[in-house]
Amino acid sequence: xxxxxxxxxxxxxxxxxxxxxxxxxxxxxxxxxxxxxxxxxxxxxxxxxxxxxxxxxxxxxxxxxxxxxxxxxxxxxxxxxxxxxxxxxxxxxxxxxxxxxxxxxxxxxxxxxxxxxxxxxxxxxxxxxxxxxxxxxxxxxxxxxxxxxxxxxxxxxxxxxxxxxxxxxxxxxxxxxxxxxxxxxxxxxxxxxxxxxxxxxxxxxxxxxxxxxxxxxxxxxxxxxxxxxxxxxxxxxxxxxxxxxxxxxxxxxxxxxxxxxxxxxxxxxxxxxxxxxxxxxxxxxxxxxxxxxxxxxxxxxxxxxxxxxxxxxxxxxxxxxxxx
Numbered sequence: 001x002x003x004x005x006x007x008x009x010x011x012x013x014x015x016x017x018x019x020x021x022x023x024x025x026x027x028x029x030x031x032x033x034x035x036x037x038x039x040x041x042x043x044x045x046x047x048x049x050x051x052x053x054x055x056x057x058x059x060x061x062x063x064x065x066x067x068x069x070x071x072x073x074x075x076x077x078x079x080x081x082x083x084x085x086x087x088x089x090x091x092x093x094x095x096x097x098x099x100x101x102x103x104x105x106x107x108x109x110x111x112x113x114x115x116x117x118x119x120x121x122x123x124x125x126x127x128x129x130x131x132x133x134x135x136x137x138x139x140x141x142x143x144x145x146x147x148x149x150x151x152x153x154x155x156x157x158x159x160x161x162x163x164x165x166x167x168x169x170x171x172x173x174x175x176x177x178x179x180x181x182x183x184x185x186x187x188x189x190x191x192x193x194x195x196x197x198x199x200x201x202x203x204x205x206x207x208x209x210x211x212x213x214x215x216x217x218x219x220x221x222x223x224x225x226x227x228x229x230x231x232x233x234x235x236x237x238x239x240x241x242x243x244x245x246x247x248x249x250x251x252x253x254x255x256x257x258x259x260x261x262x263x264x265x266x267x268x269x270x271x272x273x274x275x276x277x278x279x280x281x282x283x284x285x286x287x288x289x290x291x292x293x294x295x296x297x298x299x300x301x302x303x304x305x306x307x308x309x310x311x312x313x314x315x316x317x318x319x320x321x322x323x324x
Contacts, residue, residue: 002109002318003027005064007053007071007098011039011297012046013277014068014113017307023315027062035293036300042284053097058104067102070113070302071095099133109314110134110165113302116145118161130163139165140172148278150180152306155187155241156276160302162310168321175317178309187224187242190275191268193261200291201266203258213265220260226268227258242268242276247299249273270294278305 002024006015009029018024030049031037037048049056072094102110119127127143134141141163148158166172187193205213212229219234220227226242228235237243246255257268268276270291274283277298285294 001025002065003063004066004068005061005105005107006030006068007101008069008094009036009040009048010070010301011036012044013279013302013304014070014111014307015044015046016279017302017304018066018068018111018311020304020308021311021315023319024066024311026068027064030056035289036297038286038289039284039294039297042286053094056101058101061101061105064105065107066109066111067098067105067107068111069098071098095130096133099137102134102137106167108167108171109318110139110163111310111314112163112165113307114161114163116159116161119143119145134163134165138167140167140169141165142172142175142177144177146177146306146310148303148306149183149239149241151178151309152278152303153181153183153185154276154278154303154305155183155185155190156243156245156303157237157239157241158244158303160306162306164310164314166317171317171321174320176313178313183241187226187240187259190242191226191259191272193223193259196263197266197269201269202263203265203267216258216265220258220265223260223262225259227260229256229258245273245276245299247296249295249299270298273298274301277301278303278308280304 004018004024004026006026006029009015009031012029015026015029019026026046028049029040029046030051030053031040032050032052034050037050040048121127131141143161143163145159145161148154148156164175166175203213203216207213215234222236225240226237228243242257249255249257258265259268270285273295275281
């Protein structure tokens with residue numbers, strides 16, 4: 001069994017994906033935001049270290065074999081300000097806190113996840129710096145951009161870059177990212193079109209300012225599609241999947257995902273958003289937490305089923321060289 005330490009753990013999406021393979025066991029998780037920590041701990045026996053990573057001394061972290069980190073992506077996101085390492089809030093610099101821990105702990109495997117735009121940010125310089133920092137510390141780096149709807153059997157158009165890094169070159173040479181698989185899950189597998197949900201999720205006449213409701217009624221003519229309100233117009237996702245979930249989804253902003261049901265036009269619920277990230281249907285959400293926080297947690301998370309497939313391939317490469 002390989003021990004995992006998770007950083008910027010959020011609600012634990014990466015951790016859930018790895019632990020579906022019995023070879024991996026999460027022994028430590030760190031997350032600064034107390035709200036996703038509540039959700040994490042509701043679904044795990046782990047007591048999350050809820051501190052700023054700058055304050056975490058390496059000697060306080062139990063020894064581990066695999067580092068897991070979906071390090072903050074706002075600084076590298078198309079949706080952000082494209083400032084990368086110069087992000088004034090220091091979010092880009094947080095990557096170097098991982099490097100600090102790697103230097104001291106020397107894990108066999110490092111698994112990183114980020115937005116697709118990381119590759120092209122600053123003409124590729126940001127990604128080059130990250131890759132060089134890992135290689136300078138003795139890692140062989142294998143990066144790939146995967147889309148959830150092509151690699152996770154999840155009806156969401158979500159592209160992310162994954163970096164799988166190995167100390168052992170032979171294990172690295174035996175590792176391959178998963179192959180694409182057919183998308184068999186339908187929108188109805190993640191969104192309950194048949195059930196009436198809480199009234200707060202429905203758009204009704206006069207509920208919102210202006211003519212939003214009238215525009216939605218006019219534009220939303222397909223019960224098998226997901227729509228978005230884009231500030232001034234309604235956008236239909238024509239690929240038949242959920243558009244990329246974002247952290248501001250559900251706050252009444254322009255990224256909110258909408259569906260038409262026999263009960264009316266409504267937002268996707270927070271749990272439907274977690275379903276769309278490949279979390280199990282029995283994944284628990286805190287009952288006393290605002291929807292805005294839950295939508296943010298879902299949007300900031302990862303597609304669990306993609307992670308699971310990558311973790312399986314990591315386990316295969318490792319056991320091929322090292323045995324069980």
